[in-house]
Amino acid sequence: MPDASSGFRVEVLGDHDRSAFSCGVEPLDRYLKQQAGQDARRNVAVPFVLVAADQRIAGYYTLSATALKGDDLPPELVKKLRLPRYPELPATMLGRLAVDSGFRGQRLGEFLLLHALRRAWIGSQQVASLGVIVDAKDESARQFYLHYHFLSFPENPRRLFLPMKTVAALFASDTEGLAKP
Ligand SMILES: CC(C)(COP(=O)(O)OP(=O)(O)OC[C@H]1O[C@@H](n2cnc3c(N)ncnc32)[C@H](O)[C@@H]1OP(=O)(O)O)[C@@H](O)C(=O)NCCC(=O)NCCS
Structure with missing residues (x-):
């Protein structure tokens, strides 16, 4: 798992060299x-890149706001989360997530997923989101x-959902996240 000492860092996509990814x-x-880049400029998605010590892009993910149709959610989840019967409910879309083939099996996929979930959770404290x-x-x-x-x-097994309550529990001890979006 990367940490500050491993040389990997996550940055909002800028003028990184993406050609080799x-x-x-x-x-x-x-x-x-x-x-x-275009999606970022048009406020459609925020792409984050995982940059290795040698500046190569090891992975990336994107986050966007989205709306869920209440009827699409699993009925037991609607009950469990005691959701209101609004036609649409707010959520966070993890649009894309990928790790470069040369960097596989180093737990970078997990690291990026947790990074994205933490971002989504921090964002949800200011703009509500039911889940990812x-x-x-x-x-x-x-x-x-x-x-x-x-x-x-x-109705759509390719679509997956992680409730924000579950995400929040992952970061329950992370008081820094509460103060610093
Ligand atoms: C899926 C992907 C992000 C995983 O990245 P990775 O860095 O190789 O995976 P990690 O090393 O972080 O794996 C962490 C755990 O997930 C598991 N895992 C990884 N890929 C998996 C898969 N496709 N199915 C099930 N489990 C998987 C690993 O076995 C490991 O399990 P463990 O906790 O029991 O040890 C990467 O293979 C990828 O980019 N694939 C192509 C793009 C893609 O499919 N993106 C996702 C959807 S858009």
Whole structure:
């Protein structure tokens, strides 16, 4: 797991060299190279990059605000979270997450996921969000999120959800996060 001493750092996408990034899923590579900057400028997504000590991009993820249709949520979750029956409810979209093939198996995927969840949780203290949504690109990606206890939507198993209450519990002792968005 990277820490300050390992030389990895997470930064908002700027003028980083993205040309060499390759995660084995072409649309995710193309997104980082061709679309991420535009999405950032248009306030559609905030891309964060994981930069290695030698300046290579080891991974990235994006976060956006989104709206969930109340009817799409698993009914037992609506009950458990005691959600109001509004037509739409607020959530945070983890739009994309990928680790470069050369950096796999070093727990960087986990590190990026936890970083994204913590960002989402901090944001939710000022702009409410019920939880984090992902649309898994394929079965392998879906298995990755299930490994971290995301829940499947009944009508759309590729869409997964982690309640903000669960995310908050992960960072319960993180008082710094409360004060410093
Ligand atoms: C999925 C991905 C982000 C994982 O990154 P990684 O750095 O190789 O994974 P990590 O080393 O952090 O793995 C942490 C844990 O997740 C597990 N894991 C990793 N990929 C997994 C997968 N596809 N399915 C199930 N579990 C997976 C690991 O076995 C490890 O498990 P452990 O806690 O039991 O030891 C990476 O393989 C990737 O970028 N894939 C292509 C793009 C993609 O599918 N993105 C996700 C959806 S858009």
